[in-house]
Amino acid sequence: xxxxxCCDRAAVKRGPWSPEEDDALRDYMQRHGNTGSWITLPNKAxxxxxxxxxxxRWLNYLRPDIRHGGFTDExxxxxxxxxxxxxxxxxxxxxxxxxxxxxxxxxHWNTKLKKRLAAAAAAFSTRRSPPxxxxxxxxxxxxxxxxxxxLSVPTVKAEAYTYDDFLAPTAGLQDxxxxxxxxxxxxxxxxxxxxxxxxxxxxxxxxGGFFVDxxxxxxxxxxxxxxxxxxxxPLDPTLSLV
DNA sequence: AAGCCAGTCAACCGCAGGGGT
DNA sequence: GACCCCTGCGGTTGACTGGCT
Numbered sequence: 412x413x414x415x416x417c418c419d420r421a422a423v424k425r426g427p428w429s430p431e432e433d434d435a436l437r438d439y440m441q442r443h444g445n446t447g448s449w450i451t452l453p454n455k456a457x458x459x460x461x462x463x464x465x466x467x468r469w470l471n472y473l474r475p476d477i478r479h480g481g482f483t484d485e486x487x488x489x490x491x492x493x494x495x496x497x498x499x500x501x502x503x504x505x506x507x508x509x510x511x512x513x514x515x516x517x518x519h520w521n522t523k524l525k526k527r528l529a530a531a532a533a534a535f536s537t538r539r540s541p542p543x544x545x546x547x548x549x550x551x552x553x554x555x556x557x558x559x560x561x562l563s564v565p566t567v568k569a570e571a572y573t574y575d576d577f578l579a580p581t582a583g584l585q586d587x588x589x590x591x592x593x594x595x596x597x598x599x600x601x602x603x604x605x606x607x608x609x610x611x612x613x614x615x616x617x618x619g620g621f622f623v624d625x626x627x628x629x630x631x632x633x634x635x636x637x638x639x640x641x642x643x644x645p646l647d648p649t650l651s652l653v
Numbered sequence: 654a655a656g657c658c659a660g661t662c663a664a665c666c667g668c669a670g671g672g673g674t
Numbered sequence: 675g676a677c678c679c680c681t682g683c684g685g686t687t688g689a690c691t692g693g694c695t
Contacts, residue, residue: 425664426663426664426665426688427663427666427690428663428664428691448679448681449668449680449681450679450681460680461665461678462667463665463680463681463682464664464665464680466682467663467664467665468663469661470682471664472664480661480662481664485674499684499685500683500684501683501684502682502683502684513682513683513684514662514663514664514684515662517684517685518661518662518663519662521661521685522658522661523658523660523661566674591679607686619685
């Protein structure tokens with residue numbers, strides 16, 4: 412049998428929204444907000460749409476306080492980083508980016524970032540041997556919870572993240588690439604860290620990428636002091652598909 | 654010019670979970 | 675506690691577009 416549909420499919424319009432429908436929904440939301448339920452909104456707004464469709468259209472497209480496309484490198488880094496810790500918690504990830512929707516972040520990941528990362532990891536793995544972290548393992552993929560997880564960062568911050576929110580490891584932790592025994596990896600690397608830049612994130616440049624380190628953080632992030640891990644973020648444009 | 658293909662993104666679908674009764 | 679309703683979420687689909695042959 413299956414679940415009953417949320418509305419009468421024969422009676423509602425589906426597919427792309429027309430400018431007139433957008434105007435009707437925008438006008439209604441600006442006049443009244445969504446004080447009632449999404450289910451009843453289409454009738455009130457004079458729309459022949461499912462309530463869920465109205466909600467999605469408003470939240471992902473019509474809302475005035477959102478941006479579309481044009482993801483910055485900084486946003487990409489934040490998405491990579493949060494994905495490596497949280498997996499596909501798109502709403503959570505989007506909540507950490509200013510004026511981005513979960514749908515936008517998800518599409519951006521699926522169409523660009525995932526491929527870029529996979530290509531970079533594939534290219535990189537032919538050049539180097541372990542140990543290193545070629546791909547951020549989604550949190551959901553962990554058979555057992557890592558002692559490093561959960562990361563406290565994403566759940567508490569109200570405003571958007573910046574590079575500075577990815578905190579430097581405690582002193583004395585080794586660059587994972589240094590363990591390869593190649594002196595060139597460390598000697599030839601450059602490091603952007605709290606010590607050198609005043610910033611509190613750490614990214615060690617190795618062979619065309621950055622190993623971004625994470626630390627545990629208290630609710631205000633300022634109290635972070637426990638190293639949690641990190642992942643490799645390749646920046647070499649020659650490794651990118653796009 | 655036409656057809657094909659891959660990339661992009663808006664929109665849909667179904668499930669999970671919260672809140673109310 | 676059980677049930678129902680509604681919202682939010684993540685996965686997936688399909689229309690559209692631009693580039694290539």
